[in-house]
Amino acid sequence: MIAERQDQNHATELFHLDAKKEVAPGAFTVENVDLYSQLAMGDIQKRWIQTSDGGSMLTWVFLPPNFDPEKKYPTLLYCQGGPQSAVSAFYSYRWNFQLMAAQGYIVVAPNRHGVPGFGKEWNEQISQDWGGQAMRDYLAAIDTVAKESYVDANNLGAVGASYGGYSVYMLAGIHENRFKALISHCGLFDMKSWYLTTEELFFANKDVGGPYWTAEVPKAYTDYNPMNFVQNWTAPLLVIHGGNDFRVPENQGMEAYQAAQLRGIPSRFLYFPEEGHWVLSPQNGLVWHAEFFSWLDTWLK
Numbered sequence: 001m002i003a004e005r006q007d008q009n010h011a012t013e014l015f016h017l018d019a020k021k022e023v024a025p026g027a028f029t030v031e032n033v034d035l036y037s038q039l040a041m042g043d044i045q046k047r048w049i050q051t052s053d054g055g056s057m058l059t060w061v062f063l064p065p066n067f068d069p070e071k072k073y074p075t076l077l078y079c080q081g082g083p084q085s086a087v088s089a090f091y092s093y094r095w096n097f098q099l100m101a102a103q104g105y106i107v108v109a110p111n112r113h114g115v116p117g118f119g120k121e122w123n124e125q126i127s128q129d130w131g132g133q134a135m136r137d138y139l140a141a142i143d144t145v146a147k148e149s150y151v152d153a154n155n156l157g158a159v160g161a162s163y164g165g166y167s168v169y170m171l172a173g174i175h176e177n178r179f180k181a182l183i184s185h186c187g188l189f190d191m192k193s194w195y196l197t198t199e200e201l202f203f204a205n206k207d208v209g210g211p212y213w214t215a216e217v218p219k220a221y222t223d224y225n226p227m228n229f230v231q232n233w234t235a236p237l238l239v240i241h242g243g244n245d246f247r248v249p250e251n252q253g254m255e256a257y258q259a260a261q262l263r264g265i266p267s268r269f270l271y272f273p274e275e276g277h278w279v280l281s282p283q284n285g286l287v288w289h290a291e292f293f294s295w296l297d298t299w300l301k
Contacts, residue, residue, distance in 0.1 A: 006091040008060070009041050009098055040065035042101040049110065049144045052136045055122070059141050060087060062097040062107040072152040074300040076100060077142045077179075078109040079160030079167035083126050083134065083207075086115040094279060094288060095161065103293055104301070105157075108145045112137035128209045130163070131170050131224025138171060142178065154180070155300045159292075161185035161240075162248060162277065166226065169256055172237065173229020181299035183292060185240040186248045186277055189256040190227040191220045199246040230259045236266035238295040240288070242275035268295065 001017045003025070011032055015025040045061040064073060078097070080087050087109045097107045111118065113133045114126025126134055138158075146153045158179050160168050165187020172182055188194045192212050195204050204210075209218030222228070237260045241253030253269065260267035270291050272284050279288050 007089040008044060008062070008091060010036070011091050011093075040102070041098060042067060047145075049141050051113070051133070051140055053133060055113070057110050057112060057137055057141065058087075058118070059108060059110040059145075060097070061145060062101040062109070064101045064104050064106065067150075069150045072150055073104060073106045074155035074157065074296075075106040075108060075142070075145065075151050076296070077138060077156065077158040078107055079138060079158060079164035079171075080109070080112070080115065081160065081162035081164045083114040083130065083163040084116060084123060086117045087111050088117070094285060099289075103296070105296070106145070106151060108141050110137060110141035112141070127207050128218060128220065129224075130166065130208070130220060131226075132219075135167070135170055135174065138167060139175070139178070146178075157181040157183070157296055157300050159183040159185075160187070162187065165248070169226035170224070170229070172235060173226060173232040175235070177234055179235045181238075181296055182235045183238045183240070183295060184253075184256065186242060186245055187239075187252065187256070188226070188248055189252045189259075191225045193255070194248065194252055197249040197251060227255070227259070230263060233260065233263055233265050236295075236299045238268050238270065238291070240270045240291075241272070242277065242279065243271065243273035244276040247277045266299075 001019055003015050003017055004012045005015050006012045013027050014029040015027050017025045042063045042065045047059045047061055048056045049059045051057050097109060100107050113122060116123045142156060145151060146156065156179050158168050158171050165184035168182050168184040169187050169189050195211060198204060208220040212221040239253045239257040241250050243250055257267055257269040272279060275284055279285055
């Protein structure tokens, strides 16, 4: 059999697997081996963090290369999208944890409620509870890691895309001054206007609970609607959005950016007219990274 393999430190390569023999898979493509030999990789910690409902949450912690425990490092909370997608040993050309760590940041990536791989109940809990237990999980993860002596608790940031972008907007209103910088990519800001513009209504009806004009209004439009907490915003915010995003249309990013501007929050709007829910152009990817790290360097260092 021929299979693809990747992990947090390595992009996809092809491997040969012999189903009849108990031998280790062998790689027969090594496209990036010369590049890897030139890079310093940071250590990855696998931690289990207690959640407020008595659960145990697998959380990855990425340390900068040449990590010195005597120093203090600014730290990022990574908010996963989906919301039903795991923070596995994946490799991303954009949300690359080793690349973030290489800029001098510790990265905290929790598998909060809603992700698969930890049982059916854990996976399904998040439906119609987007802004509830998952937000408490995020805060538990960053609060736990922030207790370490090498974490600069005065320089914490939160970043994420899609549901992760929603999470950043939601945390912006409830984090109680934990974070000094926020980045939301293609996040949901106003659940009412999102419901009437998204092309993924089947998902909204199941996961959010349907429209907001029903007799029993889903909490997504009241308790868990990020726009309802703008009055609490304090942290500088970078908003990123694509013009061809039909899952989370561009108005969501524009509304969040304008809200930040009207509140006097330091903010910036990075707009890719030709991109959709993902940034796929290599050139735009370079712009994305330049703006992403520029924002963090401005507010966390």
